[in-house]
Amino acid sequence: MHHDVSGLAELRAEEITAWFGNHKVLDRVSLTMPAGGITALIGPSGCGKSTFLRILNRMHELVPSAQLAGQVLLDGEDIYDPDKRLIDARRSIGMVFQKPNPFPAMSIRENVLAGLKLTGTTASKSAKAALVEECLIKGGLWNEVKDRLDAPGGGLSGGQQQRLCIARSLAVKPRVLLMDEPCSALDPTSTRVIEETMLELAREVTIVIVTHNMQQAARVSDTCAFFLAAQGTPGVIVEHGDTKAMFSHPRDERTADYVHGRFG
Numbered sequence: 503m504h505h506d507v508s509g510l511a512e513l514r515a516e517e518i519t520a521w522f523g524n525h526k527v528l529d530r531v532s533l534t535m536p537a538g539g540i541t542a543l544i545g546p547s548g549c550g551k552s553t554f555l556r557i558l559n560r561m562h563e564l565v566p567s568a569q570l571a572g573q574v575l576l577d578g579e580d581i582y583d584p585d586k587r588l589i590d591a592r593r594s595i596g597m598v599f600q601k602p603n604p605f606p607a608m609s610i611r612e613n614v615l616a617g618l619k620l621t622g623t624t625a626s627k628s629a630k631a632a633l634v635e636e637c638l639i640k641g642g643l644w645n646e647v648k649d650r651l652d653a654p655g656g657g658l659s660g661g662q663q664q665r666l667c668i669a670r671s672l673a674v675k676p677r678v679l680l681m682d683e684p685c686s687a688l689d690p691t692s693t694r695v696i697e698e699t700m701l702e703l704a705r706e707v708t709i710v711i712v713t714h715n716m717q718q719a720a721r722v723s724d725t726c727a728f729f730l731a732a733q734g735t736p737g738v739i740v741e742h743g744d745t746k747a748m749f750s751h752p753r754d755e756r757t758a759d760y761v762h763g764r765f766g
């Protein structure tokens with residue numbers, strides 16, 4: 503299959519079912535996350551959004567009791583193909599977490615470059631310097647840190663740390679960036695800066711974001727998927743599609759109730 507590593511990539515989940523032990527938490531969830539778009543995953547707590555996100559870059563299998571059925575296709579290629587290496591899936595599909603997690607004692611520069619070691623990538627000193635600048639610019643942090651690249655990452659504010667984590671994930675040139683409530687630990691100003699960064703990044707990387715903030719989903723996402731797990735049943739997608747349409751004219755009453763803040 504044609505595989506343009508520099509181009510924008512579509513991520514597609516097909517019939518994903520997930521368990522922790524015998525507890526089924528997702529049931530045959532299918533979703534196409536368009537290339538170069540921002541897809542928001544919304545829904546009440548416990549409906550399986552984070553589990554679904556973790557399945558998209560093979561983090562679910564880190565939990566010993568976790569099981570999975572279905573496929574995840576990056577530009578048509580199954581990331582769970584036994585011939586594919588885990589590290590390749592993780593490099594192509596990066597993740598930013600709820601709580602900023604830079605290496606606190608490492609310098610800002612070393613934080614950005616940290617992923618290169620893990621993926622065994624080597625680069626010259628000047629190539630590394632260029633990469634650090636490029637990723638910090640894309641992460642929306644360059645102007646604030648360019649004069650102190652050797653200061654520890656842990657000395658930055660929460661919002662800056664989160665942008666540092668975004669820059670770090672960009673350094674290995676991912677094709678998809680997964681973000682699990684990336685702003686929930688941040689103040690409104692930092693949140694807006696991250697949202698602007700996301701809108702810029704979407705030109706070159708496909709983004710999937712879990713968010714509890716409906717305004718945020720409306721501001722940043724092109725497409726949206728509403729997850730729901732009815733009492734005692736696994737999570738499913740009730741409705742998905744164009745974000746503006748889903749917020750203004752939801753097809754399902756449960757979506758209407760959720761996006762208007764009537765539950766969850």
Ligand SMILES: Nc1ncnc2c1ncn2[C@@H]1O[C@H](COP(=O)(O)OP(=O)(O)OP(=O)(O)O)[C@@H](O)[C@H]1O
Nearest residue numbers: 522525527545546547548549550551552553554565
């Ligand atoms: N490591 C785990 N071991 C066992 N069960 C788990 C584990 N992680 C999640 N679950 C269960 O899977 C279900 C889905 O959880 P998940 O965190 O994916 O939901 P969520 O929609 O992301 O929730 P939230 O919005 O609160 O983060 C829940 O019933 C949860 O208790």
